[in-house]
Structures are given as C-alpha cells and as structure tokens.
Amino acid sequence: MEGVRTIAVVDDEPHIRETVAFALRREGYAVDEHPDGLAAWNAFSSTKGLPDLVVLDILMPGMDGLELCRRLRALSQALPIVFVTSKDEELDRVLGLELGADDYLCKPFSVRELVARVRVLLRRLALLESAPARAEGDGSDEDEEKVLRRGALVLDLQRYSAQWNGAPVPLTVTEFLLLKALAGHPGHVKTRRQLMEEGYAEDAYVSERTIDSHIKRLRRKFLDLNPGFDAIQTVHGLGYRYREASDKDDEGA
Amino acid sequence: MRIFTGIRPRLLAFNLLLVFLPLFGFLYLDVMEHRLLRAQERSMVQQARLLAAALSTVPSTEADADDAARLIASLQGRLDARLRVVDSQGNLLADSSRMASPPATPDDTPASDEYSPGRKPTREKLLYRVGAWFYRLYARMFEPPTPAFESAEFYGAARRLDGPEIQAALDGKYGSATRVSASGQRSVTLYSAVPFRRDGEIAGAVLVSQSTFRILQDIYAERLGLFKVVLLSIAVAALLSFVVAATIARPLRRLRDEAKAILDHRGRLTGGFQGSRRADQIGDLARALQELTRRLEGRIRTLESFAADVSHELRNPLTSIRTAAEMAAEVDDPAERRRFRDIVQRDIARVERLLAGVRDIASIDARLDQEAKENVPLDRLLAEIVDSFNVREHGRVRFRLEGRVTATVRGATDRVSQIVENLLDNAAGFSPDGGEVVVRLERLDSTAVIRVADRGPGIPAQHMERVFERFFTYRPGEGASSADGHSGLGLSIAAAIAEGYGGRITAANREGGGAVFEVRLPEI
Numbered sequence: 001m002e003g004v005r006t007i008a009v010v011d012d013e014p015h016i017r018e019t020v021a022f023a024l025r026r027e028g029y030a031v032d033e034h035p036d037g038l039a040a041w042n043a044f045s046s047t048k049g050l051p052d053l054v055v056l057d058i059l060m061p062g063m064d065g066l067e068l069c070r071r072l073r074a075l076s077q078a079l080p081i082v083f084v085t086s087k088d089e090e091l092d093r094v095l096g097l098e099l100g101a102d103d104y105l106c107k108p109f110s111v112r113e114l115v116a117r118v119r120v121l122l123r124r125l126a127l128l129e130s131a132p133a134r135a136e137g138d139g140s141d142e143d144e145e146k147v148l149r150r151g152a153l154v155l156d157l158q159r160y161s162a163q164w165n166g167a168p169v170p171l172t173v174t175e176f177l178l179l180k181a182l183a184g185h186p187g188h189v190k191t192r193r194q195l196m197e198e199g200y201a202e203d204a205y206v207s208e209r210t211i212d213s214h215i216k217r218l219r220r221k222f223l224d225l226n227p228g229f230d231a232i233q234t235v236h237g238l239g240y241r242y243r244e245a246s247d248k249d250d251e252g253a
Numbered sequence: 254m255r256i257f258t259g260i261r262p263r264l265l266a267f268n269l270l271l272v273f274l275p276l277f278g279f280l281y282l283d284v285m286e287h288r289l290l291r292a293q294e295r296s297m298v299q300q301a302r303l304l305a306a307a308l309s310t311v312p313s314t315e316a317d318a319d320d321a322a323r324l325i326a327s328l329q330g331r332l333d334a335r336l337r338v339v340d341s342q343g344n345l346l347a348d349s350s351r352m353a354s355p356p357a358t359p360d361d362t363p364a365s366d367e368y369s370p371g372r373k374p375t376r377e378k379l380l381y382r383v384g385a386w387f388y389r390l391y392a393r394m395f396e397p398p399t400p401a402f403e404s405a406e407f408y409g410a411a412r413r414l415d416g417p418e419i420q421a422a423l424d425g426k427y428g429s430a431t432r433v434s435a436s437g438q439r440s441v442t443l444y445s446a447v448p449f450r451r452d453g454e455i456a457g458a459v460l461v462s463q464s465t466f467r468i469l470q471d472i473y474a475e476r477l478g479l480f481k482v483v484l485l486s487i488a489v490a491a492l493l494s495f496v497v498a499a500t501i502a503r504p505l506r507r508l509r510d511e512a513k514a515i516l517d518h519r520g521r522l523t524g525g526f527q528g529s530r531r532a533d534q535i536g537d538l539a540r541a542l543q544e545l546t547r548r549l550e551g552r553i554r555t556l557e558s559f560a561a562d563v564s565h566e567l568r569n570p571l572t573s574i575r576t577a578a579e580m581a582a583e584v585d586d587p588a589e590r591r592r593f594r595d596i597v598q599r600d601i602a603r604v605e606r607l608l609a610g611v612r613d614i615a616s617i618d619a620r621l622d623q624e625a626k627e628n629v630p631l632d633r634l635l636a637e638i639v640d641s642f643n644v645r646e647h648g649r650v651r652f653r654l655e656g657r658v659t660a661t662v663r664g665a666t667d668r669v670s671q672i673v674e675n676l677l678d679n680a681a682g683f684s685p686d687g688g689e690v691v692v693r694l695e696r697l698d699s700t701a702v703i704r705v706a707d708r709g710p711g712i713p714a715q716h717m718e719r720v721f722e723r724f725f726t727y728r729p730g731e732g733a734s735s736a737d738g739h740s741g742l743g744l745s746i747a748a749a750i751a752e753g754y755g756g757r758i759t760a761a762n763r764e765g766g767g768a769v770f771e772v773r774l775p776e777i
Binding site for chain 2 (some may be wrong): 013014015018019020022023026059061084086087107108109110111112114
C-alpha cells in the first residue's frame with residue numbers, strides 16, 4: 001500500500017461531490033471531482049491515468065454513469081467502482097454481471113458508510129495486489145480465525161473475498177457482508193432488518209426490500225458456479241438463513 | 254333480462270313487425286270478401302228481377318211452367334246462378350238445374366269448367382293449410398262465432414218450395430237466405446227470391462241461388478299469395494337480423510369484451526382497445542375508445558413517472574443534506590462547519606422549492622379552472638416584471654422591454670405573471686454576468702406574443718425537445734447547477750399554464766447565440 005490512493009468522485013450534484021470529496025480527503029485519500037461522465041473520462045484518458053477507485057453517480061447529463069462504467073471495465077476489470085444512485089430501478093443493471101460494480105449505495109446515503117465501503121474495497125485491492133504469492137497458502141495459523149469455512153464455501157474475512165469449491169465468487173462488499181452474516185450462524189434465521197444492519201452498518205435508510213434483491217443476486221452468482229446451490233434458504237415471513245451443515249451439505253468438488 | 258334488452262332480439266322484433274304488415278292484408282281480405290258477396294247478391298237480385306219482369310209480361314197463367322222453362326232455357330249458359338220459378342203457392346214451375354241441356358249446375362258446386370281437372374283447389378295446397386292453421390287459431394281466439402246456417406240441401410228435390418225467402422217474396426217483398434254449401438267447404442249458397450206479378454196479383458216468385466264458392470276461391474288464392482309474401486318476409490327479416498347482428502351486435506360485443514379485459518383484477522390498466530378499421534359508427538366508437546385508453550394510459554404513465562421523478566429529485570438534495578450534516582458534526586474547524594451548514598440550509602431551501610413546484614404542477618390544471626379570470630394587460634404586466642427583475646439582479650443581468658404594442662389576455666394575473674417570471678428566471682440563470690435579456694411584446698393576428706431572448710449558451714439540439722419536460726435540467730459548465738435553485742420545473746409550469754389558457758410556449762436558439770422562448774396567448 002505504497003503512496004496515496006486516488007479516488008475519483010463523479011457526480012453532477014456539486015454539494016454532494018463537495019462533501020464526499022471532503023470526507024474522503026479527511027481519510028487521507030487524494031480525490032478528483034468530475035461533474036459528469038465525459039469530464040471524468042477525459043481526465044482518465046489524459047496523462048493522469050486511472051484512479052484507484054471510482055465513486056460514480058448513474059444519472060448525469062452528458063455521459064451517464066453506466067456508460068462510464070462500461071468504458072472503465074473495458075480498460076480494467078480490477079478497478080473498484082462504487083455506484084451511488086437515486087434510481088433503485090437501475091440497480092439490477094448496475095450490479096448484474098453486465099457492468100460488474102463492486103458496490104453501490106442508494107441516495108440518500110451516509111457519507112460515513114460510503115467512506116467505510118471505500119476503505120473495505122481499497123483494503124481488498126491492497127491484499128490482492130500485495131499477496132498473490134501467498135494467496136494459495138493453505139491457511140497458516142495466523143489466518144485461521146480470518147477465514148470462515150462452511151463446507152464448499154470459504155469466506156476470507158480480510159480480503160472480503162469468497163470461494164466456492166475453490167473457485168472465486170465475485171461478490172460486492174454488501175453481498176459479502178450479508179453472506180458472512182448468514183453463514184456465520186448456519187441454521188439461524190436472520191430477519192431483513194438484521195441483515196440490513198450487518199450489511200449497512202450506518203445506513204438505516206435502505207429499504208428492507210433491497211435485501212431481497214441482494215439475496216437474489218447472491219444466489220444467482222453461486223448458481224452460476226453450482227446449479228444445485230441451495231444453501232441460502234428463504235424463511236417466509238421472517239427472513240433468510242444459511243443451511244445447517246448437518247444436512248448432506250456440500251456434495252463436494 | 255338480456256334476451257329482451259339485447260340489440261339482436263330487438264332488431265328481430267322490429268323486422269318481424271314488418272312481416273306482420275302482410276298479415277293485416279289477410280284481415281282486409283275479409284272485408285273484401287264481404288263486398289264481393291254483396292255484389293254477388295245484387296247481381297242475383299237483378300237476374301231475378303229480369304226473369305220476374307219477363308214472366309210478368311206473359312199473359313196466360315196456365316202456360317207458366319212452360320214459359321218459365323223457356324225463359325230459363327234461353328238464359329241458360331249466360332248466367333252463373335241457378336234459377337227457379339215457383340207459382341203463388343210455392344210449387345216449382347221451372348228449375349235451371351233440371352234442364353236437360355246444357356248440363357245442370359247444382360247451386361252448391363262451382364261450374365266445373367272454371368277448374369281444369371286434376372288441378373288441386375287452392376284450399377288443399379299444403380302451404381295454404383299451414384297458413385290457414387294460423388289463421389284459424391287467430392279466428393278462434395279473436396273472432397266472434399258465426400251463426401250456424403241451414404244446410405243448402407234445404408230444398409233438395411222438393412216440388413214445393415216454402416223457405417222463408419220464398420214466403421217473403423210471395424208476400425210481395427224481397428226475400429233472401431244463406432245456407433251452407435253441401436260439399437262441406439266454407440262456401441255458402443246465397444238465395445234471393447223476387448216476386449213477379451201478373452195483372453197486379455203476385456203470380457209467383459223467382460228464386461236465384463248461387464254458391465259463394467267462386468268468390469271464396471278467389472279469396473283463397475289471394476290469401477295464399479299473401480301467405481307466400483309473409484313467408485318470404487320472414488325469411489328476409491331473419492336474414493336481415495342475422496346481418497345486422499353480425500355487423501352491429503358482434504362488434505359491440507367485442508368492444509364490451511375488450512372493455513372488460515382492460516382492467517385486471519387489481520384495477521390496473523393492462524391494455525387498450527384495439528380500435529377498428531370499420532368505416533361506420535361502431536368503428537368510430539372503437540377508435541374513440543382506443544384513443545381514450547391510449548390517452549388514459551399516457552396519463553397514468555405520466556402520473557406514475559411523476560411520482561418516481563419527484564422521489565428521484567428529492568434524493569439528491571436529501572443526500573446533500575445528510576452528508577453535509579454528518580460532516581458538520583464531525584469537523585472541528587468552525588469555517589468548515591459553517592460551510593457544511595450552508596450546504597444544508599441551501600439544500601433544504603431547494604427541497605422546499607421543489608415541493609412548491611411539484612404542488613404547482615400537480616394541481617395547475619385544476620387550479621386554472623377554479624381561479625377567477627380577469628383581463629390582464631400584458632404591456633403593463635411585462636413592464637412591472639421587468640422592473641422588478643432589474644432590481645432583483647442588481648445589474649448582474651439587465652432586462653429590457655421592447656415593443657410599444659398593447660395586448661390584453663384573459664386569465665389570472667398571478668398565473669400570467671408566473672409564466673413570464675419563470676421565463677425570465679430561466680433566462681437570468683443562463684445569462685452570463687453583464688448579459689442582457691430582451692423581452693418583447695408583439696401582436697400577431699389575435700395572438701399576443703411574448704419573446705424572451707437571452708445571450709446564454711443556447712439549447713443544444715438534442716435537448717430542444719426536452720426543455721419543457723418536468724425536472725429536465727441542463728446546465729452546461731460548472732457555474733450554474735440545479736443546486737443553485739433550479740428545480741427543473743419552471744419551464745414546464747410555464748408551459749402548463751400557457752396551454753391551460755389555450756396558448757403555447759416554444760423554444761429556439763437565437764441568432765448570434767442564446768435562447769429565445771416564445772409565449773403565444775390568445776388575445777381577448
């Protein structure tokens with residue numbers, strides 16, 4: 001983690017941009033502000049190059065966030081992108097495999113929450129960058145407590161990364177936190193409110209229904225890897241739970 | 254009861270009514286029969302009188318029988334009726350049916366030469382019998398019973414005739430009787446008796462009798478003809494009803510089915526009328542309904558998207574307020590804290606403006622109708638607004654009023670000035686410092702035209718269509734932004750008011766840079 005991380009904040013609302021940039025600078029990051037997608041794209045294309053992370057609004061005049069995201073993904077798959085949006089309807093597109101956002105926050109979001117997400121994403125990035133050598137390390141003692149194993153599922157609590165039968169599952173931070181909350185207590189039912197609190201420590205403004213969308217996407221990502229995946233169960237009227245290991249559980253590699 | 258209120262049964266009933274008109278013709282035939290019978294009787298009486306007159310001139314009494322026979326024989330073949338002559342005691346002197354030649358015509362059988370052998374009498378045709386069944390049903394129910402007649406066999410082969418009509422004739426009066434014909438048909442035989450005198454004394458009577466069979470035969474033929482017309486009419490009526498049902502009732506039923514299918518069980522609009530290519534009124538109705546649902550759908554979509562737009566538009570200032578409030582709580586530097594509090598204040602004001610705009614635009618149509626309208630002198634109003642804007646902008650932007658015309662429109666003064674103010678607001682927002690906004694009033698035919706021209710950046714071609722859309726904001730560059738107090742509703746409110754007053758607003762780019770907004774309002 002050498003040098004100062006650079007974060008680009010792309011939003012057409014000057015007040016939001018101003019406050020978010022201020023909060024991120026307070027955390028020690030270097031922040032570039034851009035009023036719309038085209039301005040950001042021009043800046044990224046210039047000598048300055050890509051930032052380490054992008055906070056991106058979807059609805060902007062000129063080039064919108066979706067188009068900018070598409071262009072950025074064409075350049076780099078690894079660049080963390082956090083969407084902030086006021087249109088719930090757009091979320092499925094944003095977080096689908098098409099665009100591959102790393103996380104998103106619904107407006108009105110808490111700036112503390114945003115900063116926390118940015119921190120997590122940058123830490124994940126740092127771990128991935130710094131430790132490719134020991135990534136396949138077979139769980140040395142010091143990592144023991146940092147890894148959550150549930151049959152075929154392995155959650156790396158430091159890197160915020162998940163594996164299923166050894167294959168990496170690309171999860172957003174929110175999805176990771178929800179999965180961790182569920183898998184941490186197999187067989188226990190978690191209500192949507194509980195899941196919200198685990199997934200968004202500071203953001204009580206998220207609708208409980210967005211949890212459903214998250215769970216839906218979470219399942220889909222695992223189903224893509226394992227068509228028989230059913231570890232995340234719906235408990236109607238209550239919430240969700242992770243299937244207890246006592247069942248036949250993971251039917252293996 | 255669907256059966257009696259549906260269009261199809263009603264049309265059928267109407268058509269059947271037309272069918273019944275020929276039936277009334279049937280009934281009229283009865284009247285005709287009556288007249289024919291009377292005419293027949295008159296002609297019989299005349300025949301009797303002729304014969305009586307001839308007999309009166311014969312002097313000798315003894316020769317009565319011979320004379321009568323001779324006279325009858327000389328008439329035979331020329332008269333249809335049976336002639337009999339009796340003396341003053343009623344004794345038969347002569348009888349046309351007893352003459353050897355030509356062959357006898359009994360009074361109850363028609364002259365057979367009228368009917369070719371083998372040809373069925375009209376009454377026995379199947380079609381006639383079917384019709385007669387209906388008629389008899391009718392007659393049984395509605396017609397008074399007819400008195401029974403004496404049989405036509407009344408005289409038979411008697412040598413002395415003493416029926417009431419003979420008695421009357423021998424008393425010097427006219428006598429008549431009606432007796433049922435022998436063959437069992439509905440025809441009757443008419444008897445007319447006329448006295449003849451000799452030397453002032455009643456010397457006997459002439460009895461003429463004739464069956465009504467021939468008249469009836471004609472009537473039956475007429476009836477059968479009419480019945481055929483009725484049957485044909487029924488067929489035509491049924492066909493008409495069918496055609497009408499196909500061309501009216503069925504498309505109407507289709508419309509009904511479409512109407513039922515338009516709302517789902519939760520009352521949501523799921524589709525629209527399909528319209529029709531028919532050129533008639535039902536096609537017009539279908540197209541009108543199609544247009545209705547299309548517009549309704551558009552209206553509902555507008556309302557739904559309006560709610561989504563409002564929620565979306567509120568989220569930005571709320572985000573700004575929330576993040577700034579968080580930061581204000583965290584920073585220690587008083588200057589920084591004040592900066593974030595300013596942001597909170599400004600965005601709260603922005604939310605308020607937004608809500609005011611939303612309230613305005615949501616209720617503008619209803620309000621325009623409720624508000625009292627007055628005559629608004631545009632020239633004076635424009636001068637006032639331009640003055641106050643010059644004061645408001647402190648010379649950053651100058652407003653100049655052009656045009657010396659006067660124009661008066663009808664509307665609420667506040668609303669008309671809202672149009673102008675929103676346009677000037679917009680122009681001021683886009684004008685660079687030191688820029689000038691030109692306001693011009695013109696009259697075109699019976700339309701007042703207000704032009705507001707600025708020297709801002711103008712409207713990019715791709716946004717020209719959208720500038721009057723709600724919440725549409727396009728602010729190129731960093732300087733101005735929706736955060737500076739533009740709700741994106743000003744122009745759409747102005748457009749809504751202008752349209753409410755029967756006018757319209759258009760936008761264009763100005764020669765030499767800048768935008769021109771043109772309001773047209775109908776003059777009074």
